[in-house]
Amino acid sequence: MRLPLAIVLFWTAVALVTPLLGLAPDDIHLENILASPDAHAWLGYDDLGRDILSRLLTGASVSLTVAVAVTLFTLTFGTLLGLLGGYFGGWPDRLLMHVTDVFLAFPGILLAIAFAAVLGPGLDNLILALCMTSWVGYARLTRAQALSLRNRQHVLAARSLGASTTRILLRHMLPLLAAPLLVELTFSIASLIIAEASLSFLGLGIQAPHASWGAMLRDGVRYLLVAPHYVLAVGLSLMSLVLAVNVLGDHLRDTWDVKTQKAGHD
Amino acid sequence: MMSHLLQRVGGTLLTVFGVLLLTFLLVHLVPGDPVEVMLGESASGADRAALRADLGLDRPLPVQFAVYLGKLARGDFGVSIYGHVPITQLLAERVPATARLAFLSLSLALLVGVPLGIAAALRQRQWPDRVATLSALTLSAMPHFWLGPLLMLVFALWLGWLPVSGMESSASIVLPALTLACGLTAILTRMTRTSLLEVLGEDFVRTARAKGLPEKTVILRHALRAALLPVITIVGLQLGSLLAGAVITETVFGWEGVGRLLVESIEKRDYPVTQACVLVIALTYVLVNLLTDVLYSRIDPRIRFAA
Numbered sequence: 001m002r003l004p005l006a007i008v009l010f011w012t013a014v015a016l017v018t019p020l021l022g023l024a025p026d027d028i029h030l031e032n033i034l035a036s037p038d039a040h041a042w043l044g045y046d047d048l049g050r051d052i053l054s055r056l057l058t059g060a061s062v063s064l065t066v067a068v069a070v071t072l073f074t075l076t077f078g079t080l081l082g083l084l085g086g087y088f089g090g091w092p093d094r095l096l097m098h099v100t101d102v103f104l105a106f107p108g109i110l111l112a113i114a115f116a117a118v119l120g121p122g123l124d125n126l127i128l129a130l131c132m133t134s135w136v137g138y139a140r141l142t143r144a145q146a147l148s149l150r151n152r153q154h155v156l157a158a159r160s161l162g163a164s165t166t167r168i169l170l171r172h173m174l175p176l177l178a179a180p181l182l183v184e185l186t187f188s189i190a191s192l193i194i195a196e197a198s199l200s201f202l203g204l205g206i207q208a209p210h211a212s213w214g215a216m217l218r219d220g221v222r223y224l225l226v227a228p229h230y231v232l233a234v235g236l237s238l239m240s241l242v243l244a245v246n247v248l249g250d251h252l253r254d255t256w257d258v259k260t261q262k263a264g265h266d
Numbered sequence: 267m268m269s270h271l272l273q274r275v276g277g278t279l280l281t282v283f284g285v286l287l288l289t290f291l292l293v294h295l296v297p298g299d300p301v302e303v304m305l306g307e308s309a310s311g312a313d314r315a316a317l318r319a320d321l322g323l324d325r326p327l328p329v330q331f332a333v334y335l336g337k338l339a340r341g342d343f344g345v346s347i348y349g350h351v352p353i354t355q356l357l358a359e360r361v362p363a364t365a366r367l368a369f370l371s372l373s374l375a376l377l378v379g380v381p382l383g384i385a386a387a388l389r390q391r392q393w394p395d396r397v398a399t400l401s402a403l404t405l406s407a408m409p410h411f412w413l414g415p416l417l418m419l420v421f422a423l424w425l426g427w428l429p430v431s432g433m434e435s436s437a438s439i440v441l442p443a444l445t446l447a448c449g450l451t452a453i454l455t456r457m458t459r460t461s462l463l464e465v466l467g468e469d470f471v472r473t474a475r476a477k478g479l480p481e482k483t484v485i486l487r488h489a490l491r492a493a494l495l496p497v498i499t500i501v502g503l504q505l506g507s508l509l510a511g512a513v514i515t516e517t518v519f520g521w522e523g524v525g526r527l528l529v530e531s532i533e534k535r536d537y538p539v540t541q542a543c544v545l546v547i548a549l550t551y552v553l554v555n556l557l558t559d560v561l562y563s564r565i566d567p568r569i570r571f572a573a
Contacts, residue, residue, distance in 0.1 A: 102284030108510025243407035
């Protein structure tokens, strides 16, 4: 577990430190177009003569920022909806299930693509589009768990002692949901990193001149013939992060013995 | 069993309605005036009014939705803003390409994934198992827009065996199909392995062995038939991510399918086409899942003979 943890910590540190380094990822040096790595740019230069390493580090920062922002929102929103639905049942719960069914009927990131397309490009809209689609996993998971928790002895005891609904939900049920939610969260971070890159790859996310892994991969594919190191550097970075996060997720799931359904987001 | 089926079909109809509603509402999510966004600032007032009327945007929302549903029921997806081509015609041109791609990658994944999974289960914790587990993990971290260029680099540029992109030669389909098939193969391998391992611990397998049947018959006739049932469900579910993945893969390889059409329409802000593509992909997914479910309940004796 040390290596995946180290990789995740490395990229987190990169994401936190990069904005403070004063790099110039958008600086254009036309004399260096698609030049190979040298002492100043360890990974060479892109199609506008920009330093690939600087852009790669900045891209990591963007990627993790998006993943964390979306996760904070969807975790709160999805868990709340799922808790309420599972605890109270009735027609609001059935409605919630139908709505999630509809969202799940759009495979993979298709719906995020559709939302991002109509909202228009840009960082804010990218985050919004991903928020609109990725709360579903948390809602379904929490709802299923809440359904089985609401009749547990300790919940019934709390209710008969006159505990308020808020107290029962937050103090007696939510702590038992922490483990499965954390496992789901780990996998969801991995799929959000891929989703952000996918949308930026399609030109729907981060816009030029700002750096992002998806947009860099798209440029890299265009110059595959002349500068294969471009695509390789970005692709390997993305893969190392996603792989490490997934391995950590698997490990957490096995340790806590949580049964999860991996929500499809590829 | 009939009631199970009816329930399933009823649920699907409800979902289809929701999908139609959500796709319909897409255009209304456009910030500001969708007509202005689609036509750009240089368009004349008459053009705008014409498009607004054409899309029915000047009418109340429920009426618009009813009109939308009515047109769809007649197979009319509307007209594209660029070139004024009927969208049904655009789809008819593009669907076969995506279908070919999906069929080939699905077959590839089945042909490789299932045998590999069987091998992994029978040689648990030995090298086929380790290779299968490791490759499944790695491939799950390789999105199509990274795997695709990698395959392109190796097979088209370095080895020169296959065309880089486009659709000119019949070999053009190989790389995009491989890109789509890899992840699916990994998932199928994992599923087959897990499922077969579970079944091998069942009583009926022990009975078959106790009867003195040869191991080959036990595995192929008894265990595998039961083990492949959950794999059918996975294939149905994965066809969805195959179609969604086609959006990216077709873009990478310049494959003129529905996915490429979707991305092109987004670039041109041709929202009626975007809407149609999203709808076609989502409905195909819903339909395939329903069919998988029906097929499953026909094959699985536990469901077939229940009540």
